[in-house]
Amino acid sequence: MTNDIMEIADRVIAKTYKRFPVVIAKGKGCTLWDTQGKSYIDFVAGIAVCNLGHAHAAVADALANQANTLFHVSNLYYTIPQVELALWLTENSFADRVFFCNSGAEANEAAIKLARKYFKEKGENDRYGIVSMEKSFHGRTMATLSATGQDKIKKGFEPVLEGFEHIPFNDIEALNKTIGPHTCAVLIEPIQGEGGVRCPDTEYLKAVRELCNETESLLIFDEIQTGIGRTGKLFAYEHFGIEPDIMTLAKALGNGLPIGVMLAKEHVADAFGPGSHASTFGGTPVVTAAAMEVVNTLFEESVLDHCLDIGTYFKERLIWLKERHETIQDVRGLGLLLGMKLTINGEPIVNSCMERGFLINCIQDNILRFVPPLIIEKKEIDALIACLDELLGQM
Numbered sequence: 166m167t168n169d170i171m172e173i174a175d176r177v178i179a180k181t182y183k184r185f186p187v188v189i190a191k192g193k194g195c196t197l198w199d200t201q202g203k204s205y206i207d208f209v210a211g212i213a214v215c216n217l218g219h220a221h222a223a224v225a226d227a228l229a230n231q232a233n234t235l236f237h238v239s240n241l242y243y244t245i246p247q248v249e250l251a252l253w254l255t256e257n258s259f260a261d262r263v264f265f266c267n268s269g270a271e272a273n274e275a276a277i278k279l280a281r282k283y284f285k286e287k288g289e290n291d292r293y294g295i296v297s298m299e300k301s302f303h304g305r306t307m308a309t310l311s312a313t314g315q316d317k318i319k320k321g322f323e324p325v326l327e328g329f330e331h332i333p334f335n336d337i338e339a340l341n342k343t344i345g346p347h348t349c350a351v352l353i354e355p356i357q358g359e360g361g362v363r364c365p366d367t368e369y370l371k372a373v374r375e376l377c378n379e380t381e382s383l384l385i386f387d388e389i390q391t392g393i394g395r396t397g398k399l400f401a402y403e404h405f406g407i408e409p410d411i412m413t414l415a416k417a418l419g420n421g422l423p424i425g426v427m428l429a430k431e432h433v434a435d436a437f438g439p440g441s442h443a444s445t446f447g448g449t450p451v452v453t454a455a456a457m458e459v460v461n462t463l464f465e466e467s468v469l470d471h472c473l474d475i476g477t478y479f480k481e482r483l484i485w486l487k488e489r490h491e492t493i494q495d496v497r498g499l500g501l502l503l504g505m506k507l508t509i510n511g512e513p514i515v516n517s518c519m520e521r522g523f524l525i526n527c528i529q530d531n532i533l534r535f536v537p538p539l540i541i542e543k544k545e546i547d548a549l550i551a552c553l554d555e556l557l558g559q560m
């Protein structure tokens with residue numbers, strides 16, 4: 166059965182993903198099981214998505230209850246779950262208004278469109294430049310891949326859209342030289358995820374905020390990976406003592422259900438009026454009811470505090486590994502967005518971990534990324550560290 170599934174998949178599904186040769190059948194908490202009954206401790210969480218773990222009972226109940234009440238009516242009408250989630254998001258962030266969509270790329274697409282529209286409304290028609298960072302990742306649509314600072318993501322899809330400039334991350338002089346009266350927005354991940362779990366210096370984002378203020382450009386934080394508790398705060402910007410004008414969310418908000426959100430300050434959000442942007446599925450009752458349960462659970466079960474504590478412990482254990490193995494070049498990250506840069510290719514380690522029942526992820530060829538559910542426990546981390554210690558010892 167398992168081989169049949171993989172054979173059919175490889176025949177009929179687009180070849181955009183290279184998959185591991187397993188069929189995952191079910192999950193609970195931080196554990197997954199494949200169709201052969203083998204279990205795995207999950208340090209990937211669907212790529213920083215399932216922050217509350219798999220098959221979370223309260224989220225599943227919220228989803229089922231709403232599914233039995235109302236699935237969808239379009240945004241031509243008001244619905245209760247969407248309004249509740251929007252209110253919660255505005256009460257718990259810098260933002261005054263939200264736009265619901267279905268993915269990270271769509272949220273960034275909305276942010277880029279809003280930033281451009283904001284200056285068009287002010288009569289500044291030539292002010293459409295977006296400055297983003299090298300090694301950034303913002304999505305796969307034409308606008309978001311144009312914003313993305315990685316050539317491999319754009320290759321074959323040229324010409325990319327006009328008006329996107331890329332500068333090195335964590336380099337305030339580079340931004341100072343590039344930002345100007347043609348810049349409508351600076352688009353930046355507070356911590357780069359796909360680009361290699363790269364954290365900025367403490368003062369960098371503050372300086373970015375100041376340069377945006379001086380030039381009256383908008384600051385957009387892509388918190389699609391860092392948001393919803395991943396770094397131990399609800400939003401990563403809270404670590405840095407500044408606020409953006411626009412922010413995007415997706416990944417963890419639905420704990421696996423597709424949802425994206427673009428959030429903005431009132432004077433910026435004002436640039437979108439009826440008809441200027443839209444999404445059929447955006448903020449549908451089923452998805453927003455589940456997302457509401459996700460954010461309530463984060464607070465009710467003190468998940469953020471746990472994430473900070475256990476993230477600190479995890480990072481200490483990774484640093485302990487670094488002291489024992491020369492193949493580890495760097496350990497970095499915040500909360501449970503952690504990376505370990507190797508001097509060797511990470512793929513064999515990922516494969517060996519999988520054989521031993523641990524799912525981990527490798528980005529940029531040699532950076533192991535650890536983004537487990539935020540409810541991960543010490544004993545699960547200890548088990549992975551022992552596994553990595555043994556594997557690295559054999560390298």
Ligand SMILES: *Cc1c(COP(=O)(O)O)cnc(C)c1O
Pocket residue numbers: 268269270271273302303304305354358359387388389390415416
């Ligand atoms: C995953 C991700 C995206 C893209 O989200 P999709 O839902 O895959 O479109 C954009 N930005 C960041 C920072 C991400 O991590």
